Amino acid sequence: MASTPQESWNGRKKRGVPEGLWIQCPTCNATVYKKTVDEALNTCPECNHHFYVPTQTRIKQLLDEGSFEEWFSELSPCDPLEFEDKKPYKERLIEEQKKTGLKEACVAGRGYMRGRPLILAITDSSFIMGSMGSVVGEKLTRAIEKATEMNLPVIIVSGSGGGARMHEGIISLMQMGKVSAALSRFHKAKGLFISVLTNPTMGGVAASFASLGDVTLAEPNALVGFAGPRVVSETIKEKLPDGFQTSEFLMEHGFVDRIVTRQKLRSEIAKIIDYCVFQ
Amino acid sequence: MKKPSVILPFERPIYELEEKLNALEKKPTSAQVKESIRNMRVEITHMKKDVFSKLDPWEVVQVARHPDRPQLRDYIELVFDEFVELHGDKSFGDDRALMTGFARLGEHKVMLIGQHKGRNLQERNECFYGCAHPEGYKKALSKMRMAEKYGIPIVCLIDTPGAYPGVGAEERGQAYHIALNLREMSQLETPIVCTVIGEGGSGGALGIGIGNHVSVLEFAYYSVISPEGCAGILWKHVKHADRAARALKFTSQNLLKMGIVDEIIQEPLGAAHRNHRQMAAELRATLMDNLKKLKGFSKEELVNHRYEKFRNIGVFEEKFQEEESELSETIQDE
Ligand SMILES: [Zn+2]
Numbered sequence: 012m013a014s015t016p017q018e019s020w021n022g023r024k025k026r027g028v029p030e031g032l033w034i035q036c037p038t039c040n041a042t043v044y045k046k047t048v049d050e051a052l053n054t055c056p057e058c059n060h061h062f063y064v065p066t067q068t069r070i071k072q073l074l075d076e077g078s079f080e081e082w083f084s085e086l087s088p089c090d091p092l093e094f095e096d097k098k099p100y101k102e103r104l105i106e107e108q109k110k111t112g113l114k115e116a117c118v119a120g121r122g123y124m125r126g127r128p129l130i131l132a133i134t135d136s137s138f139i140m141g142s143m144g145s146v147v148g149e150k151l152t153r154a155i156e157k158a159t160e161m162n163l164p165v166i167i168v169s170g171s172g173g174g175a176r177m178h179e180g181i182i183s184l185m186q187m188g189k190v191s192a193a194l195s196r197f198h199k200a201k202g203l204f205i206s207v208l209t210n211p212t213m214g215g216v217a218a219s220f221a222s223l224g225d226v227t228l229a230e231p232n233a234l235v236g237f238a239g240p241r242v243v244s245e246t247i248k249e250k251l252p253d254g255f256q257t258s259e260f261l262m263e264h265g266f267v268d269r270i271v272t273r274q275k276l277r278s279e280i281a282k283i284i285d286y287c288v289f290q
Numbered sequence: 291m292k293k294p295s296v297i298l299p300f301e302r303p304i305y306e307l308e309e310k311l312n313a314l315e316k317k318p319t320s321a322q323v324k325e326s327i328r329n330m331r332v333e334i335t336h337m338k339k340d341v342f343s344k345l346d347p348w349e350v351v352q353v354a355r356h357p358d359r360p361q362l363r364d365y366i367e368l369v370f371d372e373f374v375e376l377h378g379d380k381s382f383g384d385d386r387a388l389m390t391g392f393a394r395l396g397e398h399k400v401m402l403i404g405q406h407k408g409r410n411l412q413e414r415n416e417c418f419y420g421c422a423h424p425e426g427y428k429k430a431l432s433k434m435r436m437a438e439k440y441g442i443p444i445v446c447l448i449d450t451p452g453a454y455p456g457v458g459a460e461e462r463g464q465a466y467h468i469a470l471n472l473r474e475m476s477q478l479e480t481p482i483v484c485t486v487i488g489e490g491g492s493g494g495a496l497g498i499g500i501g502n503h504v505s506v507l508e509f510a511y512y513s514v515i516s517p518e519g520c521a522g523i524l525w526k527h528v529k530h531a532d533r534a535a536r537a538l539k540f541t542s543q544n545l546l547k548m549g550i551v552d553e554i555i556q557e558p559l560g561a562a563h564r565n566h567r568q569m570a571a572e573l574r575a576t577l578m579d580n581l582k583k584l585k586g587f588s589k590e591e592l593v594n595h596r597y598e599k600f601r602n603i604g605v606f607e608e609k610f611q612e613e614e615s616e617l618s619e620t621i622q623d624e
Contacts, residue, residue, distance in 0.1 A: 181514055184492060
């Protein structure tokens, strides 16, 4: 588990900018027209800061129009621990569902990318910080098993500030083992897995499927790591080095293959698929 | 009786009674004294049973972290007949928090992989209190692969607060190396037996925890996050660690009920720190028993068995559109 500062659209209200029309870029501080940002694939027109992308938008950005067929949407979360912090987990789930329009933090299914069939799964960092509980683990596992069976490439776009979801306790931790085991069978069957790391990818998500891509791509300046930066700085009792746990830091240390801007993400994924699968 | 390094609050009445017993035993023997001694022994036994059967999850954590609790190096001496340590990760350096090597357990030759927290300050500094770095996980994987090559079963003894959260660990790919272990362990064509002997701290524990048989000592715990970490995130302060410990349901009984572990290994009266030898004997018997059971499995069976074990963990509902109103519930792991 890791806690990371969540970037969200909500910040704009506090700053007194008219709702829905303008947003402020956290990187260059420019106030930018939201529609322009949306048209630029949720990036800042001034500095190319990569904003959070909701799942449905991400699907539109990556896949051929209308080609996505969602699978396993019948899966919904339970409350095996009867967990309660400030509010009961059951209530939290309903709130998160209303807030995001998603049933859970993961959406998976089959789609086409410029005509190439593939399995796409996305973890959405806005749903309980994109953390992995039973449903996320099960959906990813089923998606990977399906891909193994159908001999299709798997693309997982990770966004998770939360890692393994603490509200489902040890069961969440075991999802890391479950999904990784599914990937081992897929790997053995010579399946292609492209992992796309987006801001943030932390904790148990980083320490399982997100790190296991045959090719690992990362969006620029995403926070990616095992331990949360706050935990690390408390442990070493020092200020963290500049750029610590960014995509660039990971590439410099050999754990990311390419940093890809959102504008190029689709064409880069398609290119890699062509090298490995459709020659 | 060896003086304990720490007496936990709930242990105090037990120690007080034991001191009285000690004093009594020094008295000249008479029929009356003998009778009192006998009664007091019975009373102590009852008290130990009573106290340790009612531990709150946060108290269980204190037992699991007790400085006198037997650790990997104690078990190496008391459980195994021989240990030939292999230090090399062949890439960065020898991680003292995660030890690997050949070991003999009666008729079984095994590859022992385990975490050591350190029994004194020097050891603890060397071992980062049982928090392994990426090179530790890498060393573990290379030795496990060697074990597979020679058909040697693997025994993992888990005892860590978590993988080390530091700058170097992040630079050297802590997340990647744990992930890789999860993936590779699930495919190893040799038996894997894992036991949580103290703390099963999240990804750092699971990184050597993908086994055919997973057991836990009675007062060990296995959790997605430390109670302190959970309290810090959810209640904004570590002082609520006791609440977090209760909420996380990570004690041995919960783990067994949820199908996370296959077996609980009973601890001696008053917990493992009161009797290392007895704890070690229990552990040895359980390990040997499970190694024996897994001997009959083919390579394929071993891999499939391990896959299915983790595949079946998860609690969710499966609601199809047409039966949305019915609330059909699928609980997978029971
Ligand atoms: Zn900007």
